[in-house]
Amino acid sequence: MTTIKTFLAVAAIKGWNIQQLDINNAFLHGDLEEEVYMVLPPGFKNGKPNQVCKLMRSLYGLKQASRQWNAKLTKALQVYGFQQSSADPSLFTRQTGTSFIALLVYVDDILLAGNNSVQMNDLKQSLDRDFKIKDLGNLNYFLGIEAVRTDAGINICQRKYALEILKEHGFLEAMPAKTPAVTGQKLNNTDGIPITQPEVFRRLVGKLLYLTNTRPDISYAVQQLSQFVEKPRDTHMVAAHRVLRYLKGAPGKGLFYPSNSLMKLQGFSDSDWATCVDSRKSVTGYCIFLGNSLISWKTKKQATISRSSSEAEYRALASTTCEVQWLLFLLADLKATFSTPVTLYCDNNSAIAIGENFVFHERTKHIEIDCHVVRQKINEGVVKLLAVSSQNQTADGFTKALPKPLFDKFHDKLGLQDVHAPAYGLQQSKFSSSLLLLSFIA
Known part of the structure; x- marks a missing residue:
């Protein structure tokens, strides 16, 4: 789902046309690589005792069906000149000169985006010739997610x-x-x-x-x-x-991905120390924005108990750093590159000091080595840590239940809008003001 949201955010910023496709009877297209037998279907009249059918093609219900369909689709797309993303195997991209097409697959549902409508139509004709597709037109309803596109951007909700x-x-x-x-x-x-x-x-x-x-x-x-x-x-x-x-x-609230957003990646990392009453484990919370578009977030209990709040914050930073690195790989496949380090905001100065100091201290030598990926990525110039006050910590709402005033501030920074509300235009104006404040803080 993070890939889908990143896909939509990039498409909104770059102004790509987004189409939706559906493959008819997808699992029937798979080719079987091993011998598979099936009992005779009910009503088969000429069957002999203990007679079975040898399957030449995949059928719905086979354990191999989804794997074989994915393998056949992948092979066909590679023949069309697409490259499979190493960050997410469901993403395929193709660039020919200035033309770029990205294709995102979820079983038999496909999102197609690009800057060349002619090549996109040619691709749909090729897919229809090989697999028989259903062209659903512009993106509207995908995996239970409603999408509304305007000149201002893309709104998605459920x-x-x-x-x-x-x-x-x-x-x-x-x-x-x-x-x-x-x-x-x-x-x-x-x-x-x-x-x-x-x-x-x-x-x-x-x-x-x-x-x-x-x-x-x-x-x-x-x-x-x-x-x-x-x-x-x-x-x-x-x-x-x-x-x-x-x-x-407000059941219609959802995320808004503005088209006038900057192609800039920044994240907020936070932790609530020993918040679990039963295990005393801490909670990691982070959110990552592409410009003004929220594309990734997480609330998760940490695997081990932290001895201090600094350690808990440092573990949260490690999780956020790994997510940022993966997003950079994914965005590179979508032809979105960044020349400056990704800014990570943290409201704990001790955790920032641990990440930037390459000398092991008594308080850090018991921390698992994998957490020190933060130091490595700082040294490589991938991320840059900056302090932020707790009042301006966007990820605060992912680690604890906030009172109404603080929750309203948290809500506004996420970019949530209700496209079904009567005053939707007023919401967009309010959201733009919140984004200006966020950019000023950054």
């Missing part, structure tokens, strides 16, 4: 999906909540009573996890809920219902 969740759980008429989580609340494994239908909670959390693809504002709340899917309690269900009441306030 309004239909959010409304289905609210309807399933009876929250269409609920009173909206102003924040997705109660400030200061610490969920744990002991408070409350085990619920009688845990599968309802699990299904709800699973759907909310997919909704976070366009709703970063609920990432922390959903991450907290996902820790208790094994043995959920009534307190966890109440917290999940709080998220639903928050979504009820």
